[in-house]
Amino acid sequence: MRGIIRRLVGARVRGTGIRTGLRWKLSAAITLVGALVAIVLSLVVHNAARVSMLDNARDLADERVQIAQRNYELSGRPNFPDIKIDDPHLPSALRAKVEAGRRATYVTDRPGGGPDIWAAVPLKDGHVLSLHTGFTDRSTDILKDLDQALVIGSIAVVLGGSALGVLIGGQLSRRLRKAASAAHRVARGEPEVRVREAIGGVVRDETDDLARAVDAMADTLQQRLEAERRVTADIAHELRTPVTGLLTAAELLPPGRPTELVLDRAKAMRTLVEDVLEVARLDGASERAELQDIMLGEFVARRVAAKDAEVGVQVVHESEVTTDPRRLERVLFNLLANAARHGRPPIEVTVEGRVIRVRDHGPGFPEDLLAEGPSRFRTGSKDRAGVGHGLGLTIAAGQARVLGARLTFRNVRPPGAADHIPAEGAVAVLWLPEHAPTNTGSFPMLAD
Structure with a gap:
């Protein structure tokens, strides 16, 4: 489930593009629209x-021309200083x-x-x-005051729209x-979290x-995954008895190559059935x-010396750590088995503080495992697969979660080498927590 939801809602944008927040995009849009509306209205x-x-x-x-016309027809002159006859x-x-x-x-x-402004009459x-006259000073002043008011109003609209957009x-x-x-x-892996409750608010x-x-x-x-887990666990549990009987019966056969x-x-x-049951228990988040x-x-x-x-x-x-030795051994052995099965010797284990590294010198982990993590019944590319059921690393990752640890995978390449250059080995790194695991979905029990 975690892998599916991570791909749906947790995908990261890859590339060098600039990421801008919704707040600034909305503010810029409102500011632009406000500026355009203010300019258009101001012009209108x-x-x-x-x-x-x-x-x-x-x-x-x-009106003045008509008055001057009547005066001219009565007295022979227009009686206005700015009235002209036959103005060139x-x-x-x-x-x-x-x-x-x-x-x-x-x-x-x-x-x-x-x-x-011109006005004429025959x-x-x-x-x-x-x-012949022009705009009066009063009209010019009124128009200038209006333009100034429109500019101030437009700036206020733009700033107000920007603030509203930010809000x-x-x-x-x-x-x-x-x-x-x-x-x-x-x-x-926190299925109890609800997005609607996290948002809150009354809007x-x-x-x-x-x-x-x-x-x-x-x-x-x-x-669906819980139903799948129950079905898988039930099938594996039902197979344990006949598989155990089959193994017992096989041990009674006469010695020889067929036996x-x-x-x-x-x-x-039997190993596969036990692994499937262990994966089902780990998926159920009930392990302690x-x-x-x-x-x-x-x-x-x-x-490692015993293995x-x-x-x-x-x-x-x-370093002294507080952990579950049995589960830590299970993780360690699974990483060693994966390195021996899919990698090439020499296999090296390094302990540094709370960090354990397991390295081989094989072709490296497949790209899908590096991108998405271990997946059951998927062993990866042909270079590093061919055998197994893909459960070893899945179990190791599940046990690491119970321990509160982090398990990471990477390939070793020459310094500065491109991604298409073949790997010189694979490294699995187990990061044990500084404190006892209490937030991994399970409840640790301190041994007496």
């Missing part, structure tokens, strides 16, 4: 205000409209300045009466981080749906460590 409001002021100025100029600077477009007998206004843009004697994104990011942390705990959003989905997935996987072959296969079958204080270097040297005198043991630094 500025243009609308300018058009409105120009319309008012044109209406005012048109009158824009050609406005002159064309007036010559067509129409009263009109016209706006031109002064280079480097504000707009110019007279009965054929002349053209016109008015909302931070809340969502915290909930997702809590969910990811809880999911990693489940992947590390109900999509993260709750995600948490419930992960919890449901973990429960379903746990139930040796039958005994060999019967013993292999019986702790004792031992001198690690002396213990390893004696056990295989050709294996060299080097104690770099002696």
